Amino acid sequence: MTIYDQLLQFTLFQGMSRADLMEVVTHTKFGFSKLAQKKYLVKEGDSCTHLIFLTHGTLQCETQSDDHSCRVIETIKAPYIIQPNRIFGIAQRYSTTFKAATPCNLISIDKQEVLLLLETQLVFRLNMLNMMATDSQRLRHHAWRSAPRNLRERLTRFFFSRCLYPAGPKTFHILMQQIADELNDSRLDISHALNDMQRDHLLTLHRGRIEIPLLERLVM
Amino acid sequence: MTIYDQLLQFTLFQGMSRADLMEVVTHTKFGFSKLAQKKYLVKEGDSCTHLIFLTHGTLQCETQSDDHSCRVIETIKAPYIIQPNRIFGIAQRYSTTFKAATPCNLISIDKQEVLLLLETQLVFRLNMLNMMATDSQRLRHHAWRSAPRNLRERLTRFFFSRCLYPAGPKTFHILMQQIADELNDSRLDISHALNDMQRDHLLTLHRGRIEIPLLERLVM
Structure with missing residues (x-):
């Protein structure tokens, strides 16, 4: 070229x-x-x-x-x-x-x-x-978008707002408790919502780590 | 001049x-x-x-x-x-x-x-x-700041993120239920936190309207 x-x-x-x-x-x-x-x-x-x-x-x-509580790899x-x-x-x-x-x-x-x-x-x-x-x-x-309608939408916004590029594979190093603190929800609710997303093949959960194969699929 | x-x-x-x-x-x-x-x-x-x-x-x-659920006057x-x-x-x-x-x-x-x-x-x-x-x-x-530690900090961030200028008087036309939806909390908790802030003379509550005399005082 x-x-x-x-x-x-x-x-x-x-x-x-x-x-x-x-x-x-x-x-x-x-x-x-x-x-x-x-x-x-x-x-x-x-x-x-x-x-x-x-x-x-x-x-x-x-x-x-x-505060080093969340680390994102893109x-x-x-x-x-x-x-x-x-x-x-x-x-x-x-x-x-x-x-x-x-x-x-x-x-x-x-x-x-x-x-x-x-x-x-x-x-x-x-x-x-x-x-x-x-x-x-x-x-x-x-700040002016409509409020998220449910926890999955909140999680999706959480992931997008911390990425440089709004597509592709992402790894989040974060504890569920930390996501709960950020989103003002309980660790249990976060765990349920993330497990639902795992069942839909949107991400995979590991100890202190969330793998998202394609970020753009979260909004499809 | x-x-x-x-x-x-x-x-x-x-x-x-x-x-x-x-x-x-x-x-x-x-x-x-x-x-x-x-x-x-x-x-x-x-x-x-x-x-x-x-x-x-x-x-x-x-x-x-x-979605016209929140209107801010500065x-x-x-x-x-x-x-x-x-x-x-x-x-x-x-x-x-x-x-x-x-x-x-x-x-x-x-x-x-x-x-x-x-x-x-x-x-x-x-x-x-x-x-x-x-x-x-x-x-x-x-997105990379430390998570808010309590509901008052969440409310403060909510107000700041919707203002053009980070100081001076602001009027928020919004229902408590809408703030609750945005912050993922109950209307009752929002009401308690806002009433606490009213007692501290940081804002005054009206029907569908919140008056903040000086936004910068919320972080003092």
């Missing part, structure tokens, strides 16, 4: 003319790298100084709650941009740890080069602003 | 040099307007085609949930920017209705002019990106 086609996989470059892309490719310093399986790409708390594009391969991402496939909303704003550090689940290919662009692209490329600038605005619009809307 | 000082009240223009501000003031088409008390500024669903800056006065803002004082995250992204419409609570002064900038500022003014561009990134970082972090 050419560098053009690799970049065009990502929303940030979509809508650019061939001429603009040519200029970008000519004038931007891209970093190309490979990451061997099981190697870390970034860790939670690392400073976010680059935009990193996963162009090939699969990453394992791990996010945990502030599997994310290329094309994917690593936390683009962390290169600006008040918290310019990754909030998630990313590790190669398979050998990965990556393109990275230093923040200085990102700033240059934002200055010179109208489409890139609009794509970045639209991406960030959409993210904040979606998140702000969450 | 000069136009310089008026603009410098807003994050989007902060950090600009006098020379840059001079250029902005000279080359940008600003709309200046006054809004009489009780007149509407924008309504929920109106297309967002301008950045609107409240430079003087007080607005009343009303937001409601998708009072917001100048300086304030009207939903700046709605001029880009997937939903370029206001999600809240804004009405003048006192006579108001406003400055508005058309989206075309905003795009020009984003192109020509580095500081404005960085301020916009930082503002949007910070918004999305804060909202994404919500």
